Amino acid sequence: MRAALYVPIVKEQQVRYLLCIYHNDPYQWFSDQVVLLTELAGRTWNKLARLEAEERLKASEENYKAIVNQSVSGIFKIALDGRILFANEYFTKMLGYTPEELQEMRVTDLIHPDDREKTYIGLSNMVQTGKPFDMEKRLKRKNQSVLWVTNYVAPLFDGLKEPTGALVVSVDISRQKAVELQKDEFISIASHELKTPLTSVKAYGQLVQQTLKEGNTEELDDMIGRMNLHIDRLVNLVSTILDTTKLERQEFSINLEQLDINELITEKVKENQLAAPHFHFVLHPCTALWIYGDKISLGQVLNNLISNAIKYAPHGSTITIDCRQEEAGVKVSVTDQGIGISEKDQEKIFEKYYRSVGLLESGRSGIGLGLYLCGEIIRRHHGEIGVSSSLGQGTTFYFTIPSIPQK
């Protein structure tokens, strides 16, 4: 038979551990041995409590490390002299540096030269006031490309409450910046595009006024007719912008009714011929073909395709509008003898805000919304839109819409 002695280690009225002493043979414990072991159990508690605290701290550190490294923001710590003391994995990925490379660098090495001064001012204010701050700025990646971030900077203090550095959370805002840039660019392009017909309208307005004063009314009819054409251009531009906004807000609706596509095409060709007498228009009409369509929206599509042909083809050239019945429905195409569109541009030409590189280089303008809107309108008619072109050989834009079966 063996002998055992159990000494409970009690803290705050709870048994936290048990000190167990075994003897291989039957044994009678002496009272001084029991006192000694009780004393030992008490001392052991202090050591155990310390070990427990260390375990908790270690678990907590692991926990924070996991949070910091799983974060989808860059997190880094800097000393007051700008040395990078620590950077999480995400920050190293954002900039393309290894953690070791970052720890050899100062934070200023990462900041775009134009944003360094405002960073110094921000950090110096933070050290003086002890208050956190945030700032939009550009960082430089290892490959020298620019990364827009918002940095949330909080001061770090030592035991004497003296600042020792800062903890920075860096959020990638490059997508937001790209959208802002696109918006600014769009406003600038749209303003320019609106000013061009406005210049003509304003000039004709002044000419009409002057002509009336002179009492010479012969030219008035012609001038007012021309002025109205430019007002129509303005209305079309503004409608395109407004319709695109409606599309984005899911507020764009079309009213389908039975209509003769041939009649609509003939009407739009006549209108455009009047506005661009320098071009030779050839219309290959189809026999009366009925479709379910929105007259206004489809009129916009035709106007857009024809006015693009006018814009990008040489004066005096031919613009051919063709309408034919095909298996899938009615196919309408507009062909010009213009500069053509590269294959690369053809892939993207129906995307919003896309303006072909070739056209931009040639100085020709556009707001990058017309063809996008055409595509959306045709899709809402359950149809398809497309382009075929080769550089220098002209371009054909076409769309198909299901026709109503003939009875």
Added chain:
Amino acid sequence: MKTIAFVEDDLGILDVARFIFERAGYTIRLHHSAGSLLSQLHSNPDIFILDKQLPDMDGLDLCRRLKTNADTSAIPVLMLSANPQIKSLASAAGADAVMEKPFEIKDLLSVVSQLTSSRHN
């Protein structure tokens, strides 16, 4: 009768320019591209009026080219553009005057008159 060479890619503005200048007693030659102007420079005009945005060349580059060509360097150039930065850009390109679109006809005629008369005085 003074002659104007007017270079502009927008048909509407070309049309209205013809109305404005013919009524004011000028001869106007309309060009829708830089290439069209450069191929017809055998008889020099009294003034060039250039848009900035042309289909085959930036109007500012066309201005530089005219100002560095011995045959055309003395002919005044008026730059017209809807671009609000046109003033500083045109000055750097050597233009003699600049006007932002949309413009007042009386201002346009006054600038053209000054530039064409100072050339012969």
